Amino acid sequence: MNKVPMTVQGEAALRTELEHLKKTERPRITQAIAEAREHGDLKENAEYHAAREQQSFVEGRIMDIEDKLSHAQVIDVTRLPRTGKVLFGTTVALINTESDDTVTYRIVGDDEADVKQNLISVSSPIARALIGKEEGDVVVVRAPGGDIEYEIDEVRHV
Structure with missing residues (x-):
């Protein structure tokens, strides 16, 4: 399988979530299942079924995170050469060349993307248009609402 790019912060967040799920949530759910079993008939035991559903979700998320981490290519942008190019x-x-509005984005892995925090996925249309360009370049982003033209004002390797 192909490697998936991920920032150092993205990897750390996934590892923190994985540790929480394994060390806190798993034992809590196991305890809830044990307590629900003590209440008797499992067929009509809502607490038992809810706990089993939680267990299924947590185990699925653990497997998902472990898979993502096993295929992660962690990229530390602070160690990359300062080329002035968008990477x-x-x-x-x-x-925005039409409205003169400014916006700042950080290009991150798919799982780290959060537009509300100005973190955009490397596979998003805007990131694909920006990769490899330099300060001063003008790029056209093909968006669902039509093309948007941006000038790259600044590139920071943070």
Whole structure:
């Protein structure tokens, strides 16, 4: 399987979540199942079924995180050469050429993306348009609502 790019912070967040699920949630759910079993008939025991559903979700999430970490290619942008080009992990300040609005995005892995925090996926249309470009370049982003033209104002390797 292909390696999936991920920032150092993204990997740390996944490892923290994995540890929490294994060390806190698993034992809590196991205890809840044991307590529900003590109440008798399992067919009509809502607490038991809810705990089993939680257990299924947590085990699925653990497997998902372990799979992502096993295929992760962790990229530390602070160790990359400062080329001035937009790369995975860089922070990019953009100016909309029509409205002069400015926006800043950091290009991260798919699992780390959060538009509300200005973290965009490396596979998003805007990131694909920006990768490899430099400060001062003008890029056209093909968006569902139409093309948007941005000028790259600043590229930071943070």
